[in-house]
Amino acid sequence: MRKTLTVRYPASPERVATMLADEGFQRSRVAGLPQASTTVETATPAGGLEARISGSVPARSLPPAVSRFIKGPVSFRLRESWGAPTxxxxxxxQMDVLLKGAPVSVRATTAMRGTGTDTVVRFEVSLSVKVPIVGGRLEAKALSMVDQVVADEERRAAAWLADH
Known part of the structure; x- marks a missing residue:
């Protein structure tokens, strides 16, 4: 299942890139997850930037519609990479999310551009849940929650940008 998302940041693309390369900001993205441990790494290869977040979420912390298909903790690895600026x-x-212990794959291509007063990031998301019969419904349910994820990201980013 595919969906296009737009996130608006109240800053220039240069400041947004600085924020995305900040380990503290990346940690704030997963601070609300009930995981045992999280690893965050950032890098700035060849003028671009990359953030990697990995951790695990106990099955008991997943929504009931999902946890019945999962037998143990779900380990995740998120990689967000951006090329050098024009x-x-x-x-x-692009952004890739790998989930071990869940029949799910998530991938997105991304584009960042300034609008004069802020920066818009567009995500072309592809989500696949490989569960017979109900996979499509789980995909639709997951994508229905994306508006809240976008609102959370915009709120978190505005706070970070105001403080830095």
């Missing part, structure tokens, strides 16, 4: 600060990239 002269206008625009960037393209």
């Amino acid at each position: 002269a206008t600060g625009a960037r393209t990239g």
Whole structure:
């Protein structure tokens, strides 16, 4: 299942890239998850940037509609990468989420561009849940929650940008 998401950040693309390369900001993205441990790493290869977050979520912390298909903790690895900026600060990239212990795959291509007063990031998301009969419904349910994820990201980013 596919969905296009747009996240608006109240800053220039350069400041948004600085925020995305900050380990503290990346940690704040997963701070509310009930995981035992999380590892966050950031890098700035060849003018681009990369963030990697890994951890695990206990099955008991997952929504009931999902946990009945999962036998143990779900380990996750998220990788967000952005290429070097163009002269206008625009960037393209991708995001991949790997889940071990769950029949789910998530991938997105990303595009960042400034609008003069802020930065817009567009995500072209592809989500696949490989569970016979109910996989499509689980995909639809997951994508229905994306508006809240976008609102949380915008709120978290606005706070980080105001403080830095």
